[in-house]
Amino acid sequence: MKKNREGVWSAVVNLFPGIYEYRFIVDGLWKNDPACDQYYLNRYGDYNCVLMVP
Numbered sequence: 001m002k003k004n005r006e007g008v009w010s011a012v013v014n015l016f017p018g019i020y021e022y023r024f025i026v027d028g029l030w031k032n033d034p035a036c037d038q039y040y041l042n043r044y045g046d047y048n049c050v051l052m053v054p
Helices: none
Strands: 018-022 024-026 029-031 039-041 047-053
Touching: none
Parallel strands: none
Antiparallel strands: 018 047, 024 029, 039 047
């Protein structure tokens, strides 16, 4: 990841078509993406963000 001048961290990742589940670790705590609008229940009883790549 790289931090820009405004202090925003980002990364570019090339993904094959498919469905991906993800979460972020922020200061040691799991967090969901606030821009995500679809979630799947994970095996720990919490929710993962879902990204569908066509």
